[in-house]
Structure formats: C-alpha cells, structure tokens
Amino acid sequence: MTTMSIGKAWEEAVAFVAREASLLFPVALLFVALPGVILQEMTPPELQAWFAQPKADAIPAMPPGFAVAMLLTILLIWFGSLALFALALRPGISVGEALRLSFARLPVLIGTALVVVGAIAGIFAVALLLGVIFSLASKQLAALLGLLLGVGAVGLVLYASIRLVLLNPVVIDGQTGVMDSLRRAWALTRGHFWRLFGFLLLVMLLSTIVASVAQMIVGLLGSLVAGADGARIAGGIAGAAVSSIIQVYMLVMLARLYRQAVAV
Structure with missing residues (x-):
C-alpha cells in the first residue's frame, strides 16, 4: 500500500499556490466561481426554495432552459477543474496549454461520469425492484427493507465517490480511456478511504462555514448600497469567490496526494 500524507500535501499545496497564484486563481474564478454565480442567478425562485428544503413529494418542474444551463455549468466546472489539475501536476505549463489539455481530456472525464451515474442508477433500480417485490408479501417488511437498501445505496455511493x-x-x-482511468483511480486510493474521507469532510465543512460568513457579511454591505437584489448578488459573488479559493487549495492538495500515490 502506498504512503499518503495529508500534512505533507498541505505544506506542498500552500507553497505551490503561493508561487503560482497568478495562474491558478484566474482559472478558478473564470471557470469555477463565475459559472456557479450565473447559474444561481438563473435559478427560478421555486427551485431555490426546494434546494434549500428538499421535499420528495413536492419537486418543482425544472424549466428546459435551466436544465441546459445546469449541464453547461457542470461541464465548465469540470473543464476548469481539469485545467487546475494540469497546472498543479505540470509545473511550468502555461494557462493556454493547461486549457487545451483540459479540453482534450474532458471527453474521458464525461465518459467516466456516465459510467458512474449508470452504475448508481442500476443500484437504485435494483433496490427499488426489491422493495416492490417484498411489498407484495408484507408492507412492514417492504418498508424496513426499503430503509436498509436506501441507507446501503447512499453508503455505497459515498464510498465510491471517496x-x-x-x-x-x-x-x-495520463492518456488512458474511460475504464482504465476508473480502475487506476480506484486502485490508487486503496487503503486510504478514511484518511481521504476525513480530509474531504473537513474541506466541505470549512468551505461551507467560511463561504456562508463571507456571503452574509458582503450581502449585508450590498443591501446597504443596492437593497435586496444587491445583497443577493454581492453575497453570491463573495460566497462563490471564497469557495473557489478553498477549492484551489483542495485541488492542489489532491494533486499532491496523487503524486504521492503514483510515486511508488
């Protein structure tokens, strides 16, 4: 099993970001933060309310245009993330070279996403089918089994994502295709699940707290200048900017962890 040190990755990430900030942050803001802010402004109020408090029995209809915008936003963020990884993994590469490499490898990342989504859909379909079968025998048994299968499916998705x-x-x-990339990524994290889980959980909590505070403070200042609309826009921009900064450090750390994993 390969050695993976979060502390070493953090030290290397801090030094790298300090040295290459002029390359990393413009890419993060343009391809990660900005698309998210634009999508947020395009989100219908009823969808915003549902995202804040999801209810399975009251899912609002999603306008076709918004669905397309969401898909484009995801692709832009993936594209930007790949470019950031290129900058982190290949010191000396220019932003233009990183963007071209990202564009060339984006179809592979899309392919891996389709495979993973298909597998997850298959798991939930099997769980749903089993629930229907057992419901024919006993409603109580079906409810219990449904709960267990639901928890198990969510746990499996979490495990696979880590x-x-x-x-x-x-x-x-690399230059490998969809399935080889999936197998390679899976093999590199063998034996490191809990370390990576703790790292990602910490980053998620930190990003949520800091972005929320920034959004609240800047939103308050925006409301004094331009009212409710100013508060929403200013707060959204501030939250996205802070989140993108934290994400830059996270991605560079993942790049360093990747280098540790492949060094053996």
Whole structure:
C-alpha cells in the first residue's frame, strides 16, 4: 500500500499556490466561481426554495432552459477543474496549454461520469425492484427493507465517490480511456478511504462555514448600497469567490496526494 500524507500535501499545496497564484486563481474564478454565480442567478425562485428544503413529494418542474444551463455549468466546472489539475501536476505549463489539455481530456472525464451515474442508477433500480417485490408479501417488511437498501445505496455511493476522488488527476495526467482511468483511480486510493474521507469532510465543512460568513457579511454591505437584489448578488459573488479559493487549495492538495500515490 502506498504512503499518503495529508500534512505533507498541505505544506506542498500552500507553497505551490503561493508561487503560482497568478495562474491558478484566474482559472478558478473564470471557470469555477463565475459559472456557479450565473447559474444561481438563473435559478427560478421555486427551485431555490426546494434546494434549500428538499421535499420528495413536492419537486418543482425544472424549466428546459435551466436544465441546459445546469449541464453547461457542470461541464465548465469540470473543464476548469481539469485545467487546475494540469497546472498543479505540470509545473511550468502555461494557462493556454493547461486549457487545451483540459479540453482534450474532458471527453474521458464525461465518459467516466456516465459510467458512474449508470452504475448508481442500476443500484437504485435494483433496490427499488426489491422493495416492490417484498411489498407484495408484507408492507412492514417492504418498508424496513426499503430503509436498509436506501441507507446501503447512499453508503455505497459515498464510498465510491471517496475511492474515485483522484479520478480527475488520473484523467489529466495520463492518456488512458474511460475504464482504465476508473480502475487506476480506484486502485490508487486503496487503503486510504478514511484518511481521504476525513480530509474531504473537513474541506466541505470549512468551505461551507467560511463561504456562508463571507456571503452574509458582503450581502449585508450590498443591501446597504443596492437593497435586496444587491445583497443577493454581492453575497453570491463573495460566497462563490471564497469557495473557489478553498477549492484551489483542495485541488492542489489532491494533486499532491496523487503524486504521492503514483510515486511508488
């Protein structure tokens, strides 16, 4: 099993970001933060309310135009993330070279996403089918089994997402196709699940707290200048900017963890 040090990755990430900030942050703001802010402004109020408090029995209709915008936003963020990994993994590469490499490897990342989504859909379909079958025998048994299968499916998705956390650096750093990239990413994280889970959980909590505070403070200042609309826009921009900064450090750390994993 390969050695993976979060502390070493953090030290290397801090030094790298300090040295290459002029390359990393413009890419993050343009391809990660900005698309998210634009999508947020395009989100219908009823969808915003549902995202804040999801209810399975009251899912609002999604306008076709918004669905397309959401898909384009995801692709832009993936594209930007691959470019950031290229900059982190290949010191000396220019932003233009990183963007071209990202564009060339994006179809592979899309392919891996389709495979993973298909597998997840298959798991939930099997769970649903089993629930229907058991419901014919006993409503109580079906409810219990449904709960257990639901928890198990969510746990499996979480486990797979952690095991594939190095997929982006694998895709951008190699020339392999969809299935080989998935197998490679899965193999590199073998034995490191809990370490990576703790790292990602910490980053998620930090990003949520800091972005929320920034959004609240800047939103308050925006409301004093331009009212409610100013508060929403200013707060959204501030939250996205802070999140993108944290994400830059996270991606560079993942790049360093990837380098540790492939060094053996």
